[in-house]
Amino acid sequence: MKNGAKALLTLPPAVYLFLFFAVPGLLMLLASFRFPGDYGGLAPWYYVEDGAITFDLTLENWARLFETTLYLQLLLKSLLFAVLTTAICALLAYPLALTIAASPKKHRDLLILMVILPFWSNFLVRIYAWMIIFSPQGALTEGLNHITGLLGLEPVNLMFSSVAVITCLVYVHLPFMVLPLYANLEKHDPALLDAAQDLGATRAQRFWKVTWPLSLPGLYAGAVLVFIPTLGIFAIPDLLGGTNGIMIGNVIKQQFVESRDWPFGSVLSLVLTGITLVLVVLAGRLGRTPGALT
Amino acid sequence: MLEIVNVSRRFGDFQALNEVSLQVQAGEFFTLLGPSGCGKTTLLRSIAGFDTPDSGDILLDGKSLLALPPEKRPVHTVFQSYALFPHMTVADNIAFPLRMSGVGKAEIERRVADVLEDVRLPDKAKHFPEELSGGQRQRIAIARALVNRPRLLLLDEPLSALDAKLREQMQIELINLQKEVGITFVYVTHDQGEALALSHRIAVMNKGEVSQIDEPSLLYSSPKNRFVADFIGQCNLLDGKVVSCDGATTRITIDGLGELAVQSNPNIPFNVGDDCALTLRPEKIRLAKSVAPESDEVHFPGTVHDMLYLGDVTVYIIEVKRDGHPVLIEALLANSAPGRARLLDTGDAVEICWPRDAGHLVR
CATH class of the missing domain: 3.40.50.300 (P-loop containing nucleotide triphosphate hydrolases)
Structure with missing residues (x-):
């Protein structure tokens, strides 16, 4: 193919990325140096007076990030929630994906369908369902408190807690971990396990020497798919977290919707995007195992 | 072991x-x-x-x-x-x-x-x-x-x-x-x-x-x-019936070819009237426009029914019609001499013969 034709082929994705990723990103970057408007939104970032241009920009928004440790703490806490959610999803999804991949071919599609079945109902409805489960009058809380009562402990309240938030985060994101893992595991040549066994590997050795390393790209893909949306999420902590379960996504949403402070909201968004990008690049590096199935 | x-x-x-x-x-x-x-x-x-x-x-x-x-x-x-x-x-x-x-x-x-x-x-x-x-x-x-x-x-x-x-x-x-x-x-x-x-x-x-x-x-x-005869290599399998067994020689009749003498199989005892098959490798069969059979050879006229050029050899499917019932027999000729490939053509009248001990009798 001629170079010109190649350039023509890469043009549409390049334009797409420029319009929908680079331009908004740059606008956000610019907004993070601007003053908030009097009634929300943004103040103008330059004035033209007597033919001379005066820029009206500030570093104040960025400085605010470090004025208190509150935002950094929240960021750390959100990272912790996201890491925990990703880890729990991985722990739950791996055996499930392995079981589905090992089951007879005619059953696999049905099992995968069951994994994605929750997507057919509305996201908010599913969160409200968890509110019922976690409510103080719910069977779960009452049952738990019956036990804590017998043990002479304080009664617990699951609603509006970190436990509730992480539980729901795991519930919502589990399919995003199961699907890439399954897609990876399903492609493994069963002859590889036969060969490993034939050459003297026990069941545990077969898993750790063959299945596990070959499944890492699937695991990284799943981790990225769970980690990124979890880190920025606000709906779940909004509804289930109360004041204890608040995450960085809630604060960003507050800045834009309630405080109407777009410049500071942009600062927080950019920090979150930056952290996400770094972690995704790292995961991509890790995922590039030679000879591994991608 | x-x-x-x-x-x-x-x-x-x-x-x-x-x-x-x-x-x-x-x-x-x-x-x-x-x-x-x-x-x-x-x-x-x-x-x-x-x-x-x-x-x-x-x-x-x-x-x-x-x-x-x-x-x-x-x-x-x-x-x-x-x-x-x-x-x-x-x-x-x-x-x-x-x-x-x-x-x-x-x-x-x-x-x-x-x-x-x-x-x-x-x-x-x-x-x-x-x-x-x-x-x-x-x-x-x-x-x-x-x-x-x-x-x-x-x-x-x-x-x-x-x-x-x-x-x-x-x-x-x-x-x-x-x-x-x-x-x-x-x-x-x-x-x-x-x-x-x-x-x-x-x-x-x-x-x-x-x-x-x-x-x-x-x-x-x-x-x-x-x-085994059929699976290993190319082989003609000629179905027939045992007419008489006489130590080293067994006489059989083959549908379409009539009665002929073949070497007995020392490992498989046959009785008169048993079903049998003569296995005959194509390379054991002599094939030409006319052949002069030796005294220990059986001999049949036929026509070339099909041919298959394989480079080193040409495989000929010969149709033999002795008593009404046509039998197809596979034979081959090496293509070593120049011009050999077209020595015979489909429809040509040919003669084939093979030594009595060339065939191998199985059940």
């Missing part, structure tokens, strides 16, 4: 193996040959331990293997798909069985280097399998299976994924390698040419049973039954 004793295996309604017994000598290159579904792969998997026979026993040097899981058997397999670990280098692949049995680091390095030398790929240690050609992967798979010197090496159609030219080269390498390492090879294939070329002995299998076990040349020249 490997002994298979009355091994049977059933999958639902399908009898994969039916009372199979055979013995493989130490150091032998032994082949299980048969069409797909004949049970050869099931038998191989039973020896490796991936499948368990319903009855019978598998003994290696007098000890039963059946109680041992695959990882405990002193038997390694070369898989049809090679099954090299894609995430490991060639060296790590080969070191795998050594690591599993806890061999020391320095020893592993030495033995990996040695076996890479054996398969003539000493400079590929750091490569990944996906960077190798099909033939190289094949050799690495064999190296990996040989490196900790198993008592028995099982090869499951290892050359079927290679093209014809490379396959022939790998056949020669396999023969030499087996001679060098002296390990017993049990080889599974459906390719009769490959089996004849490689093996010390061949077990021809059909429908879960062993049809015949013999050296390649005996298998070819003295098949025990129609199936």
Whole structure:
């Protein structure tokens, strides 16, 4: 193919990325140096007076990030929630994906369908369902408190807690971990396990020497798919977290919707995007195992 | 020595193996040959331990293997798909069985280097399998299976994924390698040419049973039954009935050819009136526009029905019509002399003859 034709082929994705990723990103970057408007939104970032241009920009928004440790703490806490959610999803999804991949071919599609079945109902409805489960009058809380009562402990309240938030985060994101893992595991040549066994590997050795390393790209893909949306999420902590379960996504949403402070909201968004990008690049590096199935 | 004793295996309604017994000598290159579904792969998997026979026993040097899981058997397999670990280098692949049995680091390095030398790929240690050609992967798979010197090496159609030219080269390498390492090879294939070329002995299998076990040349020249005659090489199978048995000579009548004398088969006793088949290799038949038969030859006129130019030889299908019922007989001529290829044409009247002892009588 001629170079010109190649350039023509890469043009549409390049334009797409420029319009929908680079331009908004740059606008956000610019907004993070601007003053908030009097009634929300943004103040103008330059004035033209007597033919001379005066820029009206500030570093104040960025400085605010470090004025208190509150935002950094929240960021750390959100990272912790996201890491925990990703880890729990991985722990739950791996055996499930392995079981589905090992089951007879005619059953696999049905099992995968069951994994994605929750997507057919509305996201908010599913969160409200968890509110019922976690409510103080719910069977779960009452049952738990019956036990804590017998043990002479304080009664617990699951609603509006970190436990509730992480539980729901795991519930919502589990399919995003199961699907890439399954897609990876399903492609493994069963002859590889036969060969490993034939050459003297026990069941545990077969898993750790063959299945596990070959499944890492699937695991990284799943981790990225769970980690990124979890880190920025606000709906779940909004509804289930109360004041204890608040995450960085809630604060960003507050800045834009309630405080109407777009410049500071942009600062927080950019920090979150930056952290996400770094972690995704790292995961991509890790995922590039030679000879591994991608 | 490997002994298979009355091994049977059933999958639902399908009898994969039916009372199979055979013995493989130490150091032998032994082949299980048969069409797909004949049970050869099931038998191989039973020896490796991936499948368990319903009855019978598998003994290696007098000890039963059946109680041992695959990882405990002193038997390694070369898989049809090679099954090299894609995430490991060639060296790590080969070191795998050594690591599993806890061999020391320095020893592993030495033995990996040695076996890479054996398969003539000493400079590929750091490569990944996906960077190798099909033939190289094949050799690495064999190296990996040989490196900790198993008592028995099982090869499951290892050359079927290679093209014809490379396959022939790998056949020669396999023969030499087996001679060098002296390990017993049990080889599974459906390719009769490959089996004849490689093996010390061949077990021809059909429908879960062993049809015949013999050296390649005996298998070819003295098949025990129609199936073996038909499966090994090209063969004319002429159905008939025994008319008389007289020691060395048996007289039979063949539909369409009439009565003729053939050599008796010392291994198969026939009675008058028995059904039989004369197996006749195409290369034993003389074919020309006119032939002068020797005194011990049978002789028929016919016409060329079809011809197949194969480069080195041309195969002719000759239609013989003696008493109304046409019989097709395959014969061939070497294309060595210039112009020979067009010596005969479809529809030409020809004559064929073959020595009385050329045919081999089976049931």
